[in-house]
Amino acid sequence: MALIEVKNVTKFYNSGEGQVTALGGVNLTVQKGEFLALMGDSGSGKSTLLSVIGALNPPTGGKVLIDDIDVYDLSSERRADFRSSYIGFVFQQFQLIQYLTVVENVMVPLAILNYNHKEQLEMAKKVLKKVGLENKMRRLPNQLSGGEQERVAIARAIVNEPPIILADEPTGSLDSKTGEGIMRLFQSLNREGLTIVMVTHNRENLKFVKRTVSMKDGLIKNQEN
Amino acid sequence: MRLDSIAINSLKRRKTKLLFMVLGMVIAVGSVVALHSLTAAMNRELAATFDEIGANIIVKPNTADYAVSYGGVSIPSSGEEALLSSDDIIKINTIPNRDNIAFVAPKLLGMVEYQKEDVVLVGVDFQYELKLKKWWRFQGENPLAVNHLLLGSKVASKFNKQPGDKMKINDREFTVAAILEEQGSDEDGIIFAHILTAQEVLNKKNKVSFIEVAAYCTSCPIEQIIAEIEKALPHARVTALAEAVQLRQQTIDRLSNFAYFFSILVTLIGSVLIMLTMLSAVSERVSEIGIYRAMGYRRSNILEIILTEAAVIGLIGGALGYVLGISSSRLLAPIVAEMQISISWNPLVGVTVILFAVIIGILASVYPAVKASQIDPVEAFRFI
Ligand SMILES: Nc1ncnc2c1ncn2[C@@H]1O[C@H](COP(=O)(O)OP(=O)(O)OP(=O)(O)O)[C@@H](O)[C@H]1O
Ligand SMILES: [Mg+2]
Numbered sequence: 001m002a003l004i005e006v007k008n009v010t011k012f013y014n015s016g017e018g019q020v021t022a023l024g025g026v027n028l029t030v031q032k033g034e035f036l037a038l039m040g041d042s043g044s045g046k047s048t049l050l051s052v053i054g055a056l057n058p059p060t061g062g063k064v065l066i067d068d069i070d071v072y073d074l075s076s077e078r079r080a081d082f083r084s085s086y087i088g089f090v091f092q093q094f095q096l097i098q099y100l101t102v103v104e105n106v107m108v109p110l111a112i113l114n115y116n117h118k119e120q121l122e123m124a125k126k127v128l129k130k131v132g133l134e135n136k137m138r139r140l141p142n143q144l145s146g147g148e149q150e151r152v153a154i155a156r157a158i159v160n161e162p163p164i165i166l167a168d169e170p171t172g173s174l175d176s177k178t179g180e181g182i183m184r185l186f187q188s189l190n191r192e193g194l195t196i197v198m199v200t201h202n203r204e205n206l207k208f209v210k211r212t213v214s215m216k217d218g219l220i221k222n223q224e225n
Numbered sequence: 226m227r228l229d230s231i232a233i234n235s236l237k238r239r240k241t242k243l244l245f246m247v248l249g250m251v252i253a254v255g256s257v258v259a260l261h262s263l264t265a266a267m268n269r270e271l272a273a274t275f276d277e278i279g280a281n282i283i284v285k286p287n288t289a290d291y292a293v294s295y296g297g298v299s300i301p302s303s304g305e306e307a308l309l310s311s312d313d314i315i316k317i318n319t320i321p322n323r324d325n326i327a328f329v330a331p332k333l334l335g336m337v338e339y340q341k342e343d344v345v346l347v348g349v350d351f352q353y354e355l356k357l358k359k360w361w362r363f364q365g366e367n368p369l370a371v372n373h374l375l376l377g378s379k380v381a382s383k384f385n386k387q388p389g390d391k392m393k394i395n396d397r398e399f400t401v402a403a404i405l406e407e408q409g410s411d412e413d414g415i416i417f418a419h420i421l422t423a424q425e426v427l428n429k430k431n432k433v434s435f436i437e438v439a440a441y442c443t444s445c446p447i448e449q450i451i452a453e454i455e456k457a458l459p460h461a462r463v464t465a466l467a468e469a470v471q472l473r474q475q476t477i478d479r480l481s482n483f484a485y486f487f488s489i490l491v492t493l494i495g496s497v498l499i500m501l502t503m504l505s506a507v508s509e510r511v512s513e514i515g516i517y518r519a520m521g522y523r524r525s526n527i528l529e530i531i532l533t534e535a536a537v538i539g540l541i542g543g544a545l546g547y548v549l550g551i552s553s554s555r556l557l558a559p560i561v562a563e564m565q566i567s568i569s570w571n572p573l574v575g576v577t578v579i580l581f582a583v584i585i586g587i588l589a590s591v592y593p594a595v596k597a598s599q600i601d602p603v604e605a606f607r608f609i
Binding site: 076083 | 226227228230231234235237238239512513516517518519520521522523524525526602603605606
């Protein structure tokens with residue numbers, strides 16, 4: 001069953017030097033339970049595609065269907081609700097909230113939902129345990145190593161049990177050993193049933209994924225298995 | 226965790242910005258509270274004064290070069306002074322509106338020497354003077370006999386006099402009937418004597434320095450009485466004591482107008498300050514807000530976070546501002562108001578002030594909050 005369907009998506013940006021084509025007509029289907037790697041040169045449109053799939057960035061043309069929902073047909077507030085329940089993001093710079101502790105950061109996606117504090121705490125503890133950080137819950141992000149921050153970001157992305165994880169170069173700023181640990185974590189999450197789309201530059205990471213897609217100049221170049 | 230704890234944590238862990246905004250709020254609220262509690266207290270005090278003195282009329286000759294004063298009237302330090310006469314009392318008592326006059330209290334002011342010291346002697350008609358000075362409290366018996374004296378507290382302590390003691394002034398024997406409690410005014414340095422005796426001692430037979438006329442006054446035609454006395458005594462200046470009160474009222478009115486103007490100004494400046502600080506905070510938090518939006522936060526959730534922060538700033542700023550305002554006005558009252566006024570803590574006013582500060586904080590942050598809520602969620606993908 002196709003969980004994500006990207007249909008002929010274009011995205012143009014207007015910059016100082018005229019129009020930039022970030023996506024030039026992308027077609028992509030991702031099945032439920034896939035672990036997909038997006039490769040490609042810098043500026044080829046990987047992040048743009050990820051943000052379009054993540055219901056963050058309305059495309060100039062084309063359609064994005066997730067779970068048969070046309071996400072850009074939704075109003076902006078409904079689309080926020082959609083992100084809350086369908087998508088977990090993991091960003092390259094971890095993007096943790098600096099003034100919240102580890103456990104508070106993980107509870108951020110829950111604060112807008114109908115869970116009481118106790119339930120939120122239980123859910124946060126459960127995922128922190130999964131990423132191996134249950135004993136550093138009260139720290140602030142700047143008191144953690146890069147790999148630990150990445151784990152917090154992953155915990156935050158999965159706490160709400162969304163079906164899809166979108167990750168943009170999650171190992172980009174980690175050393176190879178730490179990066180491998182993170183990839184193993186993603187792999188085990190995928191085995192639990194999560195669908196993962198991940199942008200990566202690192203060929204080493206490809207041994208953990210199920211499928212790789214390469215991009216060039218805003219287009220999908222080839223799909224290897 | 227709820228959105229308000231996100232807001233509170235955001236404030237707690239970005240203390241300088243919080244401090245800056247709270248400080249602005251405290252100064253604005255504090256100065257407004259101080260100014261208003263000062264003018265309100267002065268108004269209360271004025272009303273109390275007015276109740277006490279009523280609308281009495283002062284009849285006095287036109288003189289200049291004053292040195293000592295009593296009851297709003299001064300006497301010249303030297304040289305010839307114009308004086309009224311005892312006949313004038315009769316003239317006042319026979320004006321057409323005499324039925325509205327409660328009583329007429331003549332006074333004669335002069336300097337006498339006692340134990341080689343100059344002292345102000347004031348001759349009064351004790352029977353009436355005591356009715357005018359309802360607030361006088363004294364120790365001893367009522368000074369009613371012609372050789373009785375009533376001493377101001379400073380005079381009594383200076384010459385070490387007790388009720389019952391004798392005093393010889395200008396070869397005349399007097400008995401100290403009573404000693405006035407400290408008034409904090411000129412009265413403390415005055416010897417009061419019966420007017421007839423004072424006229425003899427000061428060698429001013431039948432003379433009067435000024436006359437105080439007490440009217441029955443809830444509805445009396447004060448202007449008319451003044452006009453009639455002026456007609457009967459062309460050589461005298463007739464003023465209602467109320468005018469002095471009115472003058473003071475005008476000053477206070479001007480002050481409270483200023484207080485209102487100042488409050489509006491300070492509120493505006495404070496609001497703009499908060500708005501600008503909030504705006505700059507929002508622009509520093511673009512990527513953070515993008516993250517919240519990426520995680521499914523609605524625009525309304527972002528609005529709520531920012532406005533909660535504003536409300537907390539208003540709450541802290543308002544509470545501290547109220548405390549600062551009341552404390553500083555209590556400190557400043559004796560200097561600014563030049564009178565004894567009481568400024569007290571009032572929970573109702575406090576709550577109102579805090580509420581007001583919260584509302585101002587929120588209103589000033591509406592625009593920054595709307596800006597924040599419009600931040601594109603894609604911003605979460607951009608990093609430093
Ligand atoms: N907001 C924007 N405004 C204008 N141009 C943009 C914007 N975002 C991306 N682009 C342009 O779109 C193209 C694709 O950018 P994108 O960030 O998707 O590339 P990428 O494959 O993620 O690159 P990298 O590997 O460096 O992250 C680039 O040419 C970029 O300059
Ligand atoms: Mg990118």
